[in-house]
Amino acid sequence: MKPIIQLRNPFQQKFLSKQAIATLSTPELLQRLNFVQKTQSGLFHYLPLSLRILNKITGILDTHLQKNLKAQKLSLSTLSSKSLWSRTERWSNTELFKLKDSKSAEFCLVATCEEDVTELMRGHIDSYKNMPCVVYQTSRKYRDERRPRGGLLRGKEFLMMDAYSFASTAEESLQVFNETNRAYDLIFKELKVPYVKAWADNGDMGGDISKEYHLVHESGEDTIFSCSHCKNVFNEEMAESSPLEEGAMSGDVNVKYALTADHSTLICFYFPADRQINWNNAVKAVDGDVDKKLRDYSNARVLEIFQERSNEDIMFSKVLRVMDCRINSRSNFPDFPLKNYLKNNFGQLEGLSIVNAVDGEKCGSCEEGALTATRSIEVGHTFVLGTKYSELMNLKFKDKDNQSDKLVEMGCYGIGVTRIIGAIAEVTRDEQGIRWPSPISPYLLSVCSVENGTDERVLKVVENLSQSKSLRDDIMQDFSNSSGLGSKIQTSHALGIPLCIIIGSKSWPRVEIEVRGKRWCEDGEPAWIQEHERNKSKFDWDHIPQRDDHLEKHIVSHMYVKEVVEALLKDI
Amino acid sequence: MKPIIQLRNPFQQKFLSKQAIATLSTPELLQRLNFVQKTQSGLFHYLPLSLRILNKITGILDTHLQKNLKAQKLSLSTLSSKSLWSRTERWSNTELFKLKDSKSAEFCLVATCEEDVTELMRGHIDSYKNMPCVVYQTSRKYRDERRPRGGLLRGKEFLMMDAYSFASTAEESLQVFNETNRAYDLIFKELKVPYVKAWADNGDMGGDISKEYHLVHESGEDTIFSCSHCKNVFNEEMAESSPLEEGAMSGDVNVKYALTADHSTLICFYFPADRQINWNNAVKAVDGDVDKKLRDYSNARVLEIFQERSNEDIMFSKVLRVMDCRINSRSNFPDFPLKNYLKNNFGQLEGLSIVNAVDGEKCGSCEEGALTATRSIEVGHTFVLGTKYSELMNLKFKDKDNQSDKLVEMGCYGIGVTRIIGAIAEVTRDEQGIRWPSPISPYLLSVCSVENGTDERVLKVVENLSQSKSLRDDIMQDFSNSSGLGSKIQTSHALGIPLCIIIGSKSWPRVEIEVRGKRWCEDGEPAWIQEHERNKSKFDWDHIPQRDDHLEKHIVSHMYVKEVVEALLKDI
Structure with missing residues (x-):
């Protein structure tokens, strides 16, 4: 049934000048481009564009954690009781948001879930046969951050993936830790943006092994040190x-x-x-x-x-x-x-040596190489926890030898999902705006026409693209009707959409595809070149390389736009 | 890459006796079957099984609201500020959970989002050209419920879809209201469980048109009245x-x-x-x-x-x-x-007449028919709000005639997602357990074998089923290794999985398919009968109808199990 009434999109892009795009801070830009709406310091509404990114990241996490690693996905309550946090002596944490219900029962809004998940698993783990296992969720977490900053980088409410592992021996726990780190590697590789893994300090978490995942950027709050000789990377706390x-x-x-x-x-x-x-x-x-x-x-x-x-x-x-x-x-x-x-x-x-390292000093680990300091943004963390929580919360199991009071060995793992959005926006942005890697871009491509409203040519191109299931729901064409072709294209680029298909009346039946997206995998020949060699005459496919301030461009018959888009997206 | 370490599922079903399944209350049953874990009165963890149901319902909502209706999906902050709620005089609501941050700023956990969404849209609606539009989200809501009850039916934390419409005239607003109600009909039809739509009272919401969506069940807290003559249905407040x-x-x-x-x-x-x-x-x-x-x-x-x-x-x-x-x-x-x-x-x-109706009285609306009272569980509600919130929060727009201070006409719409799970569990359960309609069942089918662990036959059947993309991720085979075939089948039925494929060594190469799921569309001949006629010899397909306490059964060559499963699921 066709709807009787045509609903409109109130979040259509308003035109931003080149000057504004080039000079706004990344958090301001994300707001002006309708990704998010800040309601107060550290609090955001996620508008359709950023929700699409969130869902894509969540999907990537599910692929690697649920499908491949066989972790169990669940969703814990956001309200956690004081009694649990008192048992681990974490109730006094002043960054917890606390509240009471009408019967004066005290709760916090979860900042992390070691307490809840350990308590939960007491009802499900009673034997070595139940382990090793990993449970995880991607849910909102809360922290009464005194100085929220960097937009999505450090807020009071944020989306976080948190996973917890349970094993019957320290050795098994380390195996699960390594396996989960392997899943992390696959996750971060899929995000395309280069990342660095650093040895980190366990701090108050208990346990003694820990890794951090960082995106490198000069604006980052963190510093990581990499050694020219042993190739180890350490965060500031761990660097000797x-x-x-x-x-x-x-x-x-x-x-x-x-x-x-x-x-x-x-x-x-x-x-x-x-x-x-x-x-x-x-x-x-x-x-x-x-x-x-x-x-x-x-x-x-x-x-x-x-x-x-x-x-x-x-x-x-x-x-x-x-x-x-x-x-x-x-x-x-x-x-x-x-x-x-x-x-x-x-x-x-x-x-x-008892001070923080600085760039150029000798690596204290191998005593050979020189340390290079790099500013970065932490986006993930993995911990071997040992038995800290299982001991405090009495999570025990019966082992093979029938011994029934052994403590479960735990690990915990976090990825800041909204933080990744803020960090990737910061890392990829340039004077034209944001530049999303295609796996998390809110749309894979936009269709911009000189015509406004319904246009025979646009319909043809969209129909052609829609033959591909992976493109069908990833086409953006909802530009403000009042804007001209130039500002539509500029908006598409500012939003960071990897490809922009331009439909002009002169070039038709050919269309132009502007490549805004970055080729991240720069080792080896990009896949599109082979495709181009094979099909350039059939597709009537011209390639105009990037030069000066013009983006790389492909001109192709509208009948083959799907094939060319698919080839181009492979490396972006 | 294959994982080095095999993770286990700590939420494997523990065997429940027939006696337990038949006598437990539905909330207890949902907990004992590992759908949810209650942490405190009115608070639940969602374990993998119920999270799968939640995701399926969320998917159905997205199909009808986002894809078909073209509503915009977003995700608002859970922390809403006192200043907004003071403007609508709803801060004094004693069922709001309230909290302060370290700087004494006051927040509530959102119970509903009229305040936030109206404030948000002030930045996006300034002209009649932006309307009509609908925005929605499916997110956690909070209510400091004094007497949480019925498990998922009335909790302190719950998942709710809430939509909000914005229109430039009362007439346009009514059109959007009708269109959204049409989407609701499609949503509830897809859930398969019969529902009733009743005229309802707007209460304190403002506006004057409102409908409620109910699932009929004798345990329900609500009463709805339907007229034998004018066929109108009213909730108790609205029934004359x-x-x-x-x-x-x-x-x-x-x-x-x-x-x-x-x-x-x-x-x-x-x-x-x-x-x-x-x-x-x-x-x-x-x-x-x-x-x-x-x-x-x-x-x-x-x-x-x-x-x-x-x-x-x-x-x-x-x-x-x-x-x-x-x-x-x-x-x-x-x-x-x-x-x-x-x-x-x-x-x-x-x-x-100024009292609540009772069963058998005359309909006050048509003065002709007799009213029948039915107990029910409310699962959805739609409201025309008028200009109550746009007036209090100053949401104005410029109309065609350039008049710039016109108030936006609003509507709001809710569906209780976790409530639907609790309600459908209650409505469908029988002495064997829960019985999910296939569109929301955590799995579409289970595979139960007399063998434990890896079994050549099970692998063949799963491989055959996995050719279908819609079945691939919906096969449950993770039963406790220690349980026998009988208790696996019983567990599958208790969990409410629509079909149970039984692999025995005697019947092989044929397998048995037990039909636990209910045929909801009982008008017309079920689709499987035609398929059976066409293919019974090719598939070696026998049909054993339900009798006494035996479920309907299909016996079929394992090579065609996919085709038979697909045919059977069409009506379930």
Whole structure:
């Protein structure tokens, strides 16, 4: 049945000037191009264009996680109860959005789901036979971000894929971790935009193996370090570095105080004042014997705790001095905080690197290569969790040997879906606008005609394209009727649609295809060249390479537009 | 690349006894069959089986709303700001979940999105040329329900499709309303379960036209009335009825007090004590001149307000008595509340019906037919909203005549997606379990073999079925390895999978197909019968009809199982 009434699209593109497109920030551009609508700091409505991207990314995740990896997809409640988060001591997290219902029961909006999924699996895992298994979801998460920024990069509400693995041994857990990382590689390869995988720190998550997935971009908040020799890549927390020359620094020295786990010893970490301490390396320097809870306490507060602790004479207190290998005895040290002390109770560690790496230093991992620092945007993270959550939440199973109180080995895995949109927009944009890789582009191509409204020629081209199932629902032709051909084309390019088919009355029965999309796979000959060789006479197919400010163009008989579009899209 | 490690499904069905399946409530059954996991009253995790159903329903909605109706799909933020809800005076709603962020900004979790969508469209609708248009989403909604009940039927968090229409005239708005209702009809027809459409009351939504979509079931909370003559169906609020004989009731009379809009007149609605007042009809009886805010106030409180109001002698107060047509002067009236009054200031209305209809009464709409009452579960609702929200939120447009301050005419439309799952489970379940209509069944068929693990025969059958793209991803074969053939089949039936393919070693190379699914389209000959006639010898296809407690069965060569399954599914 044909509808009686023709509905219109209220989100038709309004024309943006070249000047505006070139100068707007990426978040502003995404809003002006009707991808999203910001409602408040860190909160967005997803309009049809960005929802199409979200659905495509979600589909790619499902292909690799559900179909190939055989992970189970589910959808957990967004409201999680205080009692669960209290058991893992995470309720006090000040970035959780919290609320009460009418009966004063307390909830948070989930920021991540270790608590809920561990509790859920207590009802489903009772034997080694149920494992290994992975469950995942792609759902909205919430974080009461103090300073939302970068548009979709850091918001209060965001779409995240979170997966959780369960295994009966640490070895099996590592296998699942590796397998999931392999799925991640396939996912990020499918997104086409180059990514980098870095060893990362587990932080408060528990466990001891962790990888981050980054898109490289100079505007990124993160820094990753890659080694020219061992080829390892580390995030800033994990990167160990050595200076080109030890003890060469003679300027001001900074200090960070810490206490050993039993609070018996004051640890003084000394490092160059123009560098930042690397907590991870500092902790490693003292073999992990640090009260990690004091990490963010001021030096004064740490000293206070140290002095409060003992009723003994402070003179007998133990002190451990850890010297970053960059400083030397002529460096300008800060005053020592204790007035009375015994030299005998002093220890000193030297030759260690306890600051964040900088570009050009030696790799602390292989001690051979040089580290290159690169700015990047983190878009995915994988963790081996160990038994932290299964222990706190009592997730146990019966093993082969009938032993029934073994703790489940867990892992967790996240991909920021809305973040990927923001990051890819940022990474790919140029002075003409956004440039989506074809697998996540809201539409694969646009059809722009000099005519407005229904046009015999447009219908023919769309009908031809629609023979392909993968193109049928990916054709954008809904430009504002009041705009001319030039601004339609410009809008298509600004939106980042990979191909723009231009139908003019002069060139007909041939049409022009402008290539806005980028060829990402640059190793080897792009697939379209072979197709062109084979079919150029049959399709009446001319190729005009990119030059100056003109995009690459293909001119082809309208009867073969589908074949040419399919060939061109293969590399984009 | 084949995975190195084989992941398992932790949500494999645990065997439920026939006794358990037959006696559990539907919500309990959905939980025990691993469709959902209740976390707290009114909150659920959706496990893989119910997520598959959700996705299928969402797909059906997208087909009819996005593809056919050309509505624009978007996804609004779940966090909506207090300032928007204050403008429509709905912030005080006690069923809204409310929360604050770290900067004390106040939000609610959206229960519905008139506020947000009207505000959003202020940036996109400025001319009659942008209209008519419809936007919609299928997203989680929240209601701080005091008494969550019926499992998925009434929860605190639920998935809802909500659509909003925008038109330049009331007439155009009505056209869109009708068109959207036509899409609703197609959606509910595709769900196969019989539904009823009833005229409904707009309540506080504004506007004056509204329809409800109900699934009929004796456990339903709602009552709908259908007329034997005019064939209209009304929900309880909208049903007008006449008694078979007026004034025939002589027992106790109840009274409900109200005030006119200006509070000058006390209205006394008198009606039989064994019936319930119908507010809608009561308001109509006095031509709408009622202060609707006092609707839920006690009689004592209404009297207080009436008496507080005037410093004048209460003797001169005006009183209007409205008599339900069922009572007569010999009925047993309650005491009149005012001690001093002037008979001259009394008005009286008689012969009107102001109570809820009951089964068997005359239809008040046509005054001809008899009303039949049916219990039902409301699953969808459509409203003409008029200009209530566009006025409160200043959504105006420039009309053809260049007049630029015209208010947009709106409509809104909802379908409870998780509610549909709960309702259809309830409506279709029998002593063997749930019985999903094939368009929303988590799987279309199961494959059950006497063998466990990999089995040559199972592989052959699955390979044959997988030639069909629509079957490929809809085959369930993941039964617990420890269960025997009988309990696999029983589990498949309990889960409500329409067809169960049984592979036994004796019958091979033929397989049995048990039909658990119901034939919903019972007008005309089911499609499979023709196919059977045409192909029975080629497919070696025997048909064993249902008898006693045995399901209908088809026995067929494994080489043609795809064709037979496709034929059988057409009517299920």
